[in-house]
Amino acid sequence: MTRQRELILQILRQSDRHLTADEIFFLAKLKLPSIAMATVYNNLNAMSEAGVIGRVHTDGGADCFERTTEKHDHLLCDGCGRLTNVRFPGLEAQLRETLGQEIESYDLTVHCLCRECRSRR
């Protein structure tokens, strides 16, 4: 548990949004100017593999990281890009039943237009 890892974890814990490695790097540099991007990635990789933080792959863009480690799905606004967490309880059981086979996990991203974006049209 190095100073760098502690700082990165703290940044994630204090944010209620999803953060990219770049954003975390920027925020970390404010407190610890010597920190390197490689260190940020090292720690994000280590912590997401250890299940301490969550990681979200996004289509085309940079991965996002979040403090939540609970299983959840994502709601993405195609207008403004805002990403929020949602849950569809029972969905996994239903998918398993429909497929008729064991499931390791699933990734679901629902695309929408949020209220603001919808009214802006």
Added chain:
Amino acid sequence: MTRQRELILQILRQSDRHLTADEIFFLAKLKLPSIAMATVYNNLNAMSEAGVIGRVHTDGGADCFERTTEKHDHLLCDGCGRLTNVRFPGLEAQLRETLGQEIESYDLTVHCLCRECRSRR
């Protein structure tokens, strides 16, 4: 409709698998050695935006392209990486109902271990 675009489309139509841009490039070069990667991407982008072919973003790896343009979901074996198409009819309506708002679309990838990979353990 250039010779290049026709060739790329033909390659996709003749394949029942998902193909990466790299694989398409390789296959296209066999018939048209002068073709460039940029041309392959140009055409794949144009055709997937036009809805003529399908595009699948994969976590971390290269995007895959497929002839099907019908809406469907994906089943990915975590063991061998094989990607197959599946459908969960009625899922969209159900997601819309649970969320209580309009949905543009959704992306669902179900992770599994296929029979072969499961028995190999």
Added chain:
DNA sequence: CTATGTGCAAAGGGTTTGCAAGTAG
């Protein structure tokens, strides 16, 4: 002490871009 983590710079994979030359319609 010693294994592990750091910072740096350079490399990597996948994709896009700028531009001069070529081609479809």
Added chain:
DNA sequence: CTACTTGCAAACCCTTTGCACATAG
């Protein structure tokens, strides 16, 4: 003809790697 497409190389973004040095425990 003229706008669009090609091929090429270089650039791009995000992420990883190699390595000498520093540090946690």
